[in-house]
Amino acid sequence: MVGDQGTAKRGRPRSPQVRAAVVRAAVELALDGGPGAATVDAIAKHAGVSRTTIYKWWPSSAAIVLEGLLDSVHASIVRPPGSSSPAALHHHVRELNRILAEPRTGPLLRNVIAAAASDQAITRAVIDQWIAPRREAVAEILRQAVAAGELPGSTDIEVAVDALVSPPYYRLTLGMPPLDDAAAGRLTETVWRGLIE
Structure with a gap:
């Protein structure tokens, strides 16, 4: 996967069936x-699609892997219905x-993550396909709590997400x-308490 990269193109939307495969x-x-x-070759063979199809929609194999991983754990970044802000943050952590x-x-x-240190395509994939969506989910909980x-109102959302x-x-x-789980709960409680004091 390291160094395995291409150029994603825009245009006709991806087929949901092809994307899922x-x-x-x-x-x-x-x-x-x-x-x-x-690798792109292995993914293409396993999914029954061409390399051209893959490179049309993804810049690298790392982007595909991370997109798939996020899909598989999507519920982990969805706020539980009716949850309080601290409970929603605890769920995420x-x-x-x-x-x-x-x-x-x-x-x-x-x-x-280790491979990202020497490969810009993997760095971009880690940020775009894994880090950014998860950070945004936490940031949205905090923005709602501020609202x-x-x-x-002075809460530094980015610093709170980092913490x-x-x-x-x-x-x-x-x-x-x-x-x-207990330590994760204490972490969330400590950060929340620090934000409101």
């Missing part, structure tokens, strides 16, 4: 054999921590034990 193939290959197994602690998903993401008067989501990634990349 491609992202499913990418995730299956990456989870079974690591990120290096999810707990689920992120759970995903990163999974025996196959965690190492896969760690390897992709509802639960948090001060909430950085610890699970820090532990993942350094090979430390993941937070347990």
Whole structure:
């Protein structure tokens, strides 16, 4: 997957069936054999599509893998119906921590993040297909809390997001034990309390 890149083009929307087959193939290959197994050639063969089809809609195999991973855990960034702001934040942090602690998903993401240090296509994929959607989900919870008067109008949303989501990634990349549910709850409570004081 490292260095495996092309140029995504705009135009006719992707076929939902083709997209589903491609992202499913990418995730299956990456989870079974690591990120290096999810090359464009392997994804195309596994999904039954051409390389041209893949490069028409994705800039790299990393982008496909990360898009597929996000699809598979999409519920983790959806606010639970009727949840309070602190509960919604706790849901996000707990689920992120759970995903990163999974025996196959965690190492896969760690390897992709490590590869991003030397490959701009992978860096872009990590940001666009994984980091940005997850950060936006947390930021939206915080913006809603500010709008509802639960948090001060001066709340620095970006700093608050960093405080909430950085610890699970820090532990993942350094090979430390993941937070347990109780610790994730304490993290969320501590950040929330700091924002309202």
